[in-house]
Amino acid sequence: MRKGKNKYGRQKAFKMSASNNVAGGAPRVSNFPNRNSQRSTLLKVVILGDGGVGKSCLMNRFVSNHFDEHSFHTIGVEFLNKDIEINGEAYTLQIWDTAGQERFKTLRTPFYRGSDICLLTYAVDDRTSFQNLALWRTEFLYYADVQEGSTFPFIVIGNKVDVPESEKQISTEEAKAWCLENGNSPLVETSAKDATNVEAAFGAAVAAWARLEARLERPIVEDTVDLSKQQSPHRTSCCMPASTAESNKVI
Amino acid sequence: MFEPTEQGKDISIHSGVVLRGANTREDDVHSTGTLSIVEYTFGKCLEWKPTEVSVVSESQDQDPEWSLVNTHTRTRTVSEGTDSLGRSRTVRILLCDLKSFRINRSGQQLTLMLKDGTNYVVYFQLFNADSFVSSLKGFLKFIKSRKDRNMYIVMEAEDSVLEKSFAELDLFQENASDYVWKFVKNLHDRPYETTMEACSKLTDILLHKEPTRPVEEAVADLLNRSLTLDIPQPTILNVAGEEYEVIGEPGVSVVLPPRPPCPRGAPLTQEQWERCKDTDGRITNSEALKEMIFRGGISPTLRYEVWKYLLNYYPWEATNAERIELKNKKTEEYFAMKLQWKTMTPEQETRFSDFRDRKSLIEKDVNRTDRTHPYYHGDNNDHLVQLYDILMTYVMYNFDLGYVQGMSDLLSPILCLMDSEVEAFWCFVGFMNKVSTNFEMDQEGMKLQLSQLHSLVVLTDPQLAQYLDRHESGNMFFCFRWLLVLFKREFNANDILMLWEILWTDLPCKNFLLLVCVAVLDTEKNVLMENRYGFTEILKHINDLSLRIELPWTLSKAEGIYHQLMAVAGLLPDHIRVIIGLEPQLKTAIIDSEEENATAEPQLDVNDSRPSHSTGSGNVIFGNNEVSFERGINLSYM
Numbered sequence: 046m047r048k049g050k051n052k053y054g055r056q057k058a059f060k061m062s063a064s065n066n067v068a069g070g071a072p073r074v075s076n077f078p079n080r081n082s083q084r085s086t087l088l089k090v091v092i093l094g095d096g097g098v099g100k101s102c103l104m105n106r107f108v109s110n111h112f113d114e115h116s117f118h119t120i121g122v123e124f125l126n127k128d129i130e131i132n133g134e135a136y137t138l139q140i141w142d143t144a145g146q147e148r149f150k151t152l153r154t155p156f157y158r159g160s161d162i163c164l165l166t167y168a169v170d171d172r173t174s175f176q177n178l179a180l181w182r183t184e185f186l187y188y189a190d191v192q193e194g195s196t197f198p199f200i201v202i203g204n205k206v207d208v209p210e211s212e213k214q215i216s217t218e219e220a221k222a223w224c225l226e227n228g229n230s231p232l233v234e235t236s237a238k239d240a241t242n243v244e245a246a247f248g249a250a251v252a253a254w255a256r257l258e259a260r261l262e263r264p265i266v267e268d269t270v271d272l273s274k275q276q277s278p279h280r281t282s283c284c285m286p287a288s289t290a291e292s293n294k295v296i
Numbered sequence: 297m298f299e300p301t302e303q304g305k306d307i308s309i310h311s312g313v314v315l316r317g318a319n320t321r322e323d324d325v326h327s328t329g330t331l332s333i334v335e336y337t338f339g340k341c342l343e344w345k346p347t348e349v350s351v352v353s354e355s356q357d358q359d360p361e362w363s364l365v366n367t368h369t370r371t372r373t374v375s376e377g378t379d380s381l382g383r384s385r386t387v388r389i390l391l392c393d394l395k396s397f398r399i400n401r402s403g404q405q406l407t408l409m410l411k412d413g414t415n416y417v418v419y420f421q422l423f424n425a426d427s428f429v430s431s432l433k434g435f436l437k438f439i440k441s442r443k444d445r446n447m448y449i450v451m452e453a454e455d456s457v458l459e460k461s462f463a464e465l466d467l468f469q470e471n472a473s474d475y476v477w478k479f480v481k482n483l484h485d486r487p488y489e490t491t492m493e494a495c496s497k498l499t500d501i502l503l504h505k506e507p508t509r510p511v512e513e514a515v516a517d518l519l520n521r522s523l524t525l526d527i528p529q530p531t532i533l534n535v536a537g538e539e540y541e542v543i544g545e546p547g548v549s550v551v552l553p554p555r556p557p558c559p560r561g562a563p564l565t566q567e568q569w570e571r572c573k574d575t576d577g578r579i580t581n582s583e584a585l586k587e588m589i590f591r592g593g594i595s596p597t598l599r600y601e602v603w604k605y606l607l608n609y610y611p612w613e614a615t616n617a618e619r620i621e622l623k624n625k626k627t628e629e630y631f632a633m634k635l636q637w638k639t640m641t642p643e644q645e646t647r648f649s650d651f652r653d654r655k656s657l658i659e660k661d662v663n664r665t666d667r668t669h670p671y672y673h674g675d676n677n678d679h680l681v682q683l684y685d686i687l688m689t690y691v692m693y694n695f696d697l698g699y700v701q702g703m704s705d706l707l708s709p710i711l712c713l714m715d716s717e718v719e720a721f722w723c724f725v726g727f728m729n730k731v732s733t734n735f736e737m738d739q740e741g742m743k744l745q746l747s748q749l750h751s752l753v754v755l756t757d758p759q760l761a762q763y764l765d766r767h768e769s770g771n772m773f774f775c776f777r778w779l780l781v782l783f784k785r786e787f788n789a790n791d792i793l794m795l796w797e798i799l800w801t802d803l804p805c806k807n808f809l810l811l812v813c814v815a816v817l818d819t820e821k822n823v824l825m826e827n828r829y830g831f832t833e834i835l836k837h838i839n840d841l842s843l844r845i846e847l848p849w850t851l852s853k854a855e856g857i858y859h860q861l862m863a864v865a866g867l868l869p870d871h872i873r874v875i876i877g878l879e880p881q882l883k884t885a886i887i888d889s890e891e892e893n894a895t896a897e898p899q900l901d902v903n904d905s906r907p908s909h910s911t912g913s914g915n916v917i918f919g920n921n922e923v924s925f926e927r928g929i930n931l932s933y934m
């Protein structure tokens with residue numbers, strides 16, 4: 046059993062299907078891996094956070110590259126698949142989006158099981174959603190049945206950075222401080238509305254996962270990925286450490 | 297959509313095609329385009345591109361093909377395929393992702409089903425879907441489904457690979473020495489998984505079995521626990537006092553007679569409605585009215601009036617004068633409750649977190665409720681304020697329940713129809729009285745319905761039930777949204793009005809909503825089973841059915857299922873009888889008295905026809921190996 050990952054082992058899949066893909070993006074994050082010659086690693090990603098922080102919008106921006114300001118709130122669970130390629134490695138992200146309200150907790154938590162990555166989301170104009178991050182993190186760790194919580198790849202996402210400065214309630218510094226105290230998870234400030242850093246956020250998530258994997262195989266990997274809104278998605282992808290598979294080829 | 301950098305090669309082009317997918321934006325639904333098969337280096341794709349449509353005043357369109365669609369539009373394919381915001385609208389589907397497809401009854405509609413459960417529906421305006429399917433033949437291997445003659449299943453690459461000799465089978469598709477090297481390296485680090493991975497590659501191909509899904513099993517396991525009712529399940533005691541659980545282990549399985557056709561009727565008209573009023577304005581024949589509403593719904597202009605009765609705002613027997621009085625009273629009452637939250641000071645709110653939480657949730661949800669509907673469209677729309685005010689007032693009306701997500705979905709069509717805050721509020725109260733258990737904290741109402749739905753599927757379609765059970769879906773969680781908001785998200789704005797008014801008649805039986813669910817599942821059964829969908833794909837397929845369910849057809853089917861059940865009502869196990877509102881039979885008496893005479897084992901045999909059990913239906917037979925455990929009923933059930 047390996048650290049920082051679920052106890053079910055990784056599922057490798059032949060051409061996991063994903064028909065929705067995003068245009069543009071960072072040079073090394075390719076949206077459409079050549080799937081005739083590659084197998085992709087299936088990663089289960091869950092997006093958590095208070096109702097209304099923009100979880101569904103983030104997922105739709107990432108997968109279909111569109112933003113619908115008036116989309117419905119989520120009932121039950123939904124998921125979308127998306128293929129991406131990072132540093133030559135093909136991944137299929139299976140992204141799970143659930144409803145944020147407490148009432149539906151018992152129907153949401155089963156889906157945490159077997160996750161590889163967790164995105165903890167708040168909205169920069171909603172202090173309550175930020176304060177609840179710790180609760181979401183605890184809830185996730187409890188129900189996901191992760192062996193070593195501190196090494197699980199959490200990514201903290203501050204969504205809605207497009208809102209006017211006057212409406213922001215959470216500064217980047219404050220959020221960074223929280224991340225530092227909570228397992229040193231990377232922070233990415235995003236806007237599903239204008240597409241800022243959305244790909245970067247998912248890219249960072251996969252990178253964090255890959256980093257943990259790599260660290261487990263090669264304990265000396267030195268990495269500090271600091272993702273904040275000042276960075277363009279292009280630079281973000283450059284920060285991504287060599288993946289396990291690449292290191293195999295190097296040997 | 298991904299944008300390949302290379303230029304693809306068009307192999308086959310079909311124009312006049314409308315495409316709709318689960319992620320297709322509303323404005324795309326109505327646009328026409330071309331559907332082509334395009335070859336790229338990474339594989340062949342189905343590619344749909346929208347056609348730019350511009351209205352041309354009086355000029356005749358010279359293109360005879362297009363004149364079929366609309367003589368007043370001129371069309372051309374947009375080279376870039378982007379919309380006004382520069383977003384790509386092209387839809388590309390890799391042929392290797394296609395799992396199956398199905399042509400609908402009219403032959404004009406083709407549903408493409410992808411391996412991950414995603415669906416796309418293609419409408420052919422100019423040709424038949426058949427012509428497109430035949431052009432697919434050159435590029436895909438597919439076979440006709442044995443269960444559904446309109447459905448085609450794409451042969452897996454692995455399937456055709458099997459036809460090759462094992463020697464030429466290129467298992468790993470990468471440089472063999474690389475692979476072995478990687479294998480050895482990984483074997484050292486994680487021997488178990490590496491071996492499993494390589495082995496699974498082999499078994500995948502050789503047995504072409506679906507990979508095992510340990511994560512899905514674990515999720516489904518937990519979900520089952522979440523969905524288990526806290527109230528004790530109905531159990532049945534046998535003579536020795538041993539318990540047999542009814543749910544999931546039906547004692548008697550009943551073979552249903554063929555499903556009778558149940559044609560739908562015309563909507564209730566103004567004239568029919570007026571005829572039911574006496575001189576004082578009382579509604580005299582509400583039962584007959586409900587029958588008519590059940591059969592065909594209500595004419596749109598009449599809904600405003602009739603809904604108030606169906607939702608128990610007005611009693612059927614109220615006179616004109618009484619209704620006016622009632623209305624005044626209810627209006628006062630509403631505004632008194634509204635004032636309660638309106639006058640809450642900010643300081644009070646700081647010390648009232650329950651209230652604050654509800655308020656903020658309502659604010660968020662109102663902004664996300666039916667905003668594409670003209671009634672709620674646009675910013676600073678007053679109707680949104682009304683939606684908000686009603687939900688806030690409902691919080692004061694029923695603070696224990698408060699506001700739960702889903703309620704705004706239930707209110708929105710009512711407000712839109714009533715166009716009056718007070719009337720909409722009281723109608724909403726009536727609706728909530730019918731369904732409030734859906735929203736309770738412990739979710740018992742939802743759990744009960746899901747388990748009842750499962751029991752109904754077990755009885756009406758054991759094969760489907762077994763399939764769902766074996767694919768981690770026996771908890772029926774994938775129907776959660778259907779039940780929580782009574783199909784609000786699954787039907788368009790018009791259909792939902794009709795479905796709800798039909799449900800509000802409480803005809804033909806209790807829990808008819810569950811039979812509607814059974815009917816939809818019956819329609820989807822072949823797709824689920826033939827595609828060998830598992831837990832996640834089932835969930836996705838059902839989620840993606842949104843706005844694609846045919847209402848009248850589904851209603852007829854649901855009613856047909858009701859008649860099938862009623863034909864064998866006397867044989868139905870009590871837990872099923874209770875769901876559809878029949879009295880439990882407590883069959884002990886019958887069997888016991890028979891036993892006294894025969895002292896036989898209480899086993900029912902296929903050939904053992906017992907007159908006391910059949911209620912006049914000659915079609916009733918018992919299946920093989922069925923044992924009746926109805927020996928007496930646990931009183932906690934009553």
Ligand SMILES: Nc1nc2c(ncn2[C@@H]2O[C@H](COP(=O)(O)OP(=O)(O)OP(=O)(O)O)[C@@H](O)[C@H]2O)c(=O)[nH]1
Pocket residue numbers: 094095096097098099100101102103113114115116117118119120143144145146204205206207208235236237238239663664
């Ligand atoms: N300004 C701005 N608004 C956003 C952004 N992302 C989402 N929103 C808005 O925030 C609201 C909530 O977004 P959703 O994606 O529905 O939120 P959610 O987290 O999925 O909420 P639940 O489904 O209720 O758990 C919507 O009305 C969006 O228009 C963003 O990046 N910027």
Ligand SMILES: [Mg+2]
Pocket residue numbers: 100101102117118119142143144
């Ligand atoms: Mg959502």
